[in-house]
Amino acid sequence: MNEVRTLFVDAGEDGVRLDRWFKRRWPHLNHIQIQKLARSGQIRVDGGRARPDTRLAAGAQIRVPPLPQAPPPRDRDQLDPREIAFARSLVLHEDDEVLVLNKPSGLAVQGGTKTTNHVDRLLSAWGEGLERPRLAHRLDRDTSGVLVLGKSPGAAAKLAAAFAKRQAxxxxxxxxxxxxxxxxxxxxxxxxxxxxxxxxxxxxxxxxxxxxxxxxxxxxxxxxxxxxxxxxxxxxxxxxxxxxxxxxxxxxxxxxxxxxxxxxxxxxxxxxxxxxxxxxxxxxxxxxxxxxxxxxxxxxxxxxxxxxxxxxxxxxxxxxxxxxxx
CATH class of the missing domain: 3.30.2350.10 (Pseudouridine synthase)
Known part of the structure; x- marks a missing residue:
């Protein structure tokens, strides 16, 4: 991206940190790059300087400077049609804010040193950046059943808060x-x-x-x-x-x-x-x-x-x- 752009914070992103707002749109950016852009004033919120940990309000205006290009995706990270079909077959419920999967036994929720196939990877079936669902809680690898995700940062935060406050x-x-x-x-x-x-x-x-x-x-x-x-x-x-x-x-x-x-x-x-x-x-x-x-x-x-x-x-x-x- 070679030009300056102005974007607005979505209603579902109310309360999200500035650095996470950037990471969700441009996952290839690292924390040091975002920090440098904010510190030098190239990133601005409603016309003013902002720290990477600034909490954003819905409707806030973000100045986005020219950003480094994302590297081409590695083939091994891309889902093939069978994996996409498998991910979609797990859906128990889906609406504009919530995705619920029936997690199989033996499938880890997140990856690790020896874990290359996991739910988090399969979420690419729904897209990347803002379109990628976010986990609201966890299940053990060998535990099957209901797994809930938010389809926006705001929805994920509310669902995660319900678990944290014992309201689920x-x-x-x-x-x-x-x-x-x-x-x-x-x-x-x-x-x-x-x-x-x-x-x-x-x-x-x-x-x-x-x-x-x-x-x-x-x-x-x-x-x-x-x-x-x-x-x-x-x-x-x-x-x-x-x-x-x-x-x-x-x-x-x-x-x-x-x-x-x-x-x-x-x-x-x-x-x-x-x-x-x-x-x-x-x-x-x-x-x-x-x-x-x-x-x-x-x-x-x-x-x-x-x-x-x-x-x-x-x-x-x-x-x-x-x-x-x-």
């Missing part, structure tokens, strides 16, 4: 070894990350531990397969890493198919099963109108577990924790 009602289904007694309750057990890299796990910890974080999980037993296994509804009231998996192991009923948070009994019963944890239902306020009630059908991995123990999804009430929870 989340219901997971899990198959566990044995069955809890009592069959319903609240696990209020702080967790702390221990270990490094692939060996990192979250474990119960005392709140005096500087790494400990408060963690609460509601659970309700939906059905039992004798003394061997139980089907539970789980609701994380906090959003700690691996919270549900660590909490179930801590009370002696680890989730089946979990190679990391397991005991001898769950390992024996899990033969041939993948992680039996599914983000089944989510109730969350729409960014601009009403409420979204989202459900994901059982994944093939969960269907295998249900078939093994004789469970049918029709046994479960829509709201196992009641409708009065906030």
């Amino acid at each position: 009602r989340k219901t997971y289904w899990a198959l566990v070894v044995g069955f809890p007694k009592p069959g319903a309750g609240l696990i209020d057990l702080p967790l702390a990350k221990k270990g490094v890299g692939d060996r990192e796990m979250v474990r119960p910890a005392d709140l005096s531990d500087p790494k400990a974080e408060a963690a609460q999980t509601e659970f309700v037993t939906i059905s039992r397969a004798g003394d061997r296994a139980a089907w539970l509804a789980l609701s994380p009231l906090t959003g700690r890493t691996h919270q549900l998996r660590a909490h179930m192991l801590a009370i002696g009923h680890p989730i089946l198919g979990d190679p990391k948070y397991a005991n001898e009994a769950s390992n024996a019963l899990s033969l041939g099963l993948k992680l039996q944890l599914h983000a089944r239902r989510l109730v969350i306020a729409h960014p601009s109108r009403g409420q979204l009630v989202l459900e994901a059908p059982l994944s093939p991995e969960m269907r295998a577990g249900f078939a093994r123990f004789g469970f049918t999804e029709h046994e479960a009430p829509a709201e196992p924790f009641g409708r009065s929870r906030g």
